[in-house]
Amino acid sequence: MNENQSFDEKLMQAAGALETEIAPERDLWPDIESAIARPPRRRWNIVLAQAAAVLLLIGASSGLTYLAMNARTPSATPPADNTALHYEQASFGDQYMLGPDYEDARSRLKGQLDEHLQRMSPEARVDVEKNLEAIRAAIEEISRALAYDPDNALLQELLLSTYREELSLMMKVDSVANVVMTRTDI
Amino acid sequence: MATTATGSDPVVAVTEQGLADEIGWVERARQADTSAFESLYRLHVDKVYGLCLRMTGNVSEAEDCTQEAFIQAWTKLSKFRGDSAFSTWLHRIAVNSVLGRMRKSRREQDRIQAVTDISPAPETMVDTGNFEDLQNAVDELPQGARHVFVLHAVYGYSHDETSDMLGIAAGTSKAQLHRAKRLLAQQLKKSGYES
Amino acid sequence: MRILTLACLSLIGATAFAENVDRRLDAASDGLVSISNIAGSVEVTGWSRNEVEVSGDIGKGVEELIFERDGNEIEITVKVPEGGGHNISSDLIIHVPEKSSVEIVGVSADVDVENVFGMQRLQSVSGDIDSEAHAADIEIESVSGDIEVQGDDKKSHTELNTVSGDIETQNLAGEAALNSVSGDLLLVNSSFDRVRLETTNGDVTFDAALSKDGTFSLETINGDLDIKFSDLVSARFDIETFNGDIRNCFGPDAVRTSRYAPGTELKFTEGDGKGRVTIKTLNGDLRLCKD
DSSP: OHHHHHHHHHHHHHHHHSOOOOOOSSOOHHHHHHHHHSOOOOOOOOOOOOSOOOOOOOOSOHHHHHHHHHOSSOOOOOOSOGGGOOSOOOOOOTTOOOOHHHHHHHHHHHHHHHHHHHTSOHHHHHHHHHHHHHHHHHHHHHHHHHHHOTTOHHHHHHHHHHHHHHHHHHHHHHHHHHHHHHOTTO | OOOOOTTSOOSOOOOHHHHHHHHHHHHHHHTTOHHHHHHHHHHHHHHHHHHHHHHHOOHHHHHHHHHHHHHHHHHHGGGOOSSSOHHHHHHHHHHHHHHHHOOOHHHHHHHHHGGGGGSOOGGGOOOOTTOTTHHHHHHTSOHHHHHHHIIIIITOOOHHHHHHHHTOOHHHHHHHHHHHHHHHHHHHHHTTOOO | OEEOOOSSSSOOSOOSSOEEEEEEEEOOTTOEEEEEESEEEEEEEEESSSEEEEEEEEOTTOOEEEEEEETTEEEEEEEOOTTOGGGOEEEEEEEEETTOEEEEEESSOEEEEESOOSOEEEEOSSSOEEEEOOSSOEEEEOSSOOEEEEOOSSEEEEEEEESSOOEEEESOEEEEEEEESSSOEEEEEEEEEEEEEEESSOOEEEEEEEEEEEEEEEEESSOOEEEEEOSOOOEEEEEEESSOOEEESSSSOOEESOSSSOOEEEEEEETTOOEEEEEEESSOOEEEEEO
8 A cells, every 4th residue: 555655654764863862851970970889789690591402391282292192201311413403402490391202203394394395385385484484583582581581481381382383383394295295186 | 963864873973083082981991990981971871861761761760771771881891892883782781771670560650651751852853744743652652562663763773683682583573663663653643644 | 168967977087178067976964075176166065965066167187076975975086187286276166964074175275164064174275264163173274374264152172273374263162272373363252161372473362251160371472462351251360471561451460570581470360260361472462351
């Protein structure tokens, strides 16, 4: 819609023209000066992420309980192929674990992903790739936040869900590709 | 002082002499020279305060945020390597300060009441064409959208820089900008502005 | 287009022209009908006859229209040359016994199902899927196709899943699980015992009722949430967001979870508190209201 477009441009122009420098109503320097003259306070220490294995407890998704049930001993060993993981590894505390079966499934699906994507139409392929990218960006964002706050249960839960979503998307691509391959009606 | 147009470098346009001065002040401030740090303060405070004020929408929070930003900058000076402009580095610290200090409900109320406080004095008002109420409309944006809009559309940071400063994904930054534009359009059209 | 009346069960040889088709088979009153068509459309309507009827246009280049019965199962398949199928479009209009279960697989074909009371399993890649829920299980999956489900306010079990397609439902009851990466979810005029909603970037709009000991679970990374409980809602609310805003019309104010880090939560009980409402977001903003 042309009307909206020129409105949009005008809006952005006006935004860029807004004053970026505003003098405070009072001089803030004296308080700053007295704060920096004081001996340094103990600050909250940011604990950086350890380069340890990513371990998450499998949630209730039906597709994954199979994997969780087959994980005989939840282990702390790093995933087989570290380079396949595009996110920063962080430690979450030991109540969350990814079983070795999850990592197997994930790397297997990742390995076949490109081949499967080839079998989809270009539009569908682009769609899937964009959404996989969105999921990975979410994983990175949550992992970064976890690095500052490793005990945050909300972040752990959301990260777990996002990994599930990624696995689920790759499984969908897998099944669509197989359908396309084996059926001559499609 | 120079105003920033969207798309250009948000660094304060200092003269070459000014830049040399700034480098000198940073060096001396690193050696705990508080009067050199004060010079840096004087040079950058309006822009930092402007950023804090637009992001928080509240005068007293903006003052706190500004002070905290400079105090943190002082303690972290050893970490400033000069690979970005000092003002950009300072703005990042200010944004972190805003994010860290956010309180929801009570501050939201303060924010709405304080809207009238933040219109700059008429002599510093820039002609924004039909959009005199843009200032107010931006303040009424929900937080996430407001932060992105202020950093990207007002201060000219790219989506990558904006998302990095706010600790969000670039996709989120774009989504928030889209949201901000849509809400602003609604708000401004309601006040009777035609395109 | 030539109109053909066929004596045998299937077309032999690739068609040179698009063909019109109109055939029937007797069928079980509550059997399974499996349909597959790559491109074009599939329209399925339940009727009171114990027969399956296929009519419509078969695209040029289709190798064979398979239409066969094996006991309680009927197969309808548009068969195309291997590797060459994506552009061959066929429009099928199919009537099935209304108590049938229906399975449909398509790639870009749009799918429309009405008046079917058995289970439904519908899959597409980019085709849009419209269906009606009638007190039976429905499972619909697509990549980019949009999904729309119209219920009849009777309890059913509905699972809808897309990558980027939008999902819209109304007049559902019972249980629902909706999931999309970037598509938006919309649920209105419904009454749930259990509902589970999940998106990565998609927005969620919910304007429906939750039964007295119902559970409502919603997770999103970046989607914005507009949640309204119609009727009385009686539940424990457990809402957490990392960077998003919480604006609620009822209950106490949201509070920061920590002085030093981002995070806001809203936990309270409304009414008897037998239900559970759990909402978790990273960046999404939440608006929570009730009637």
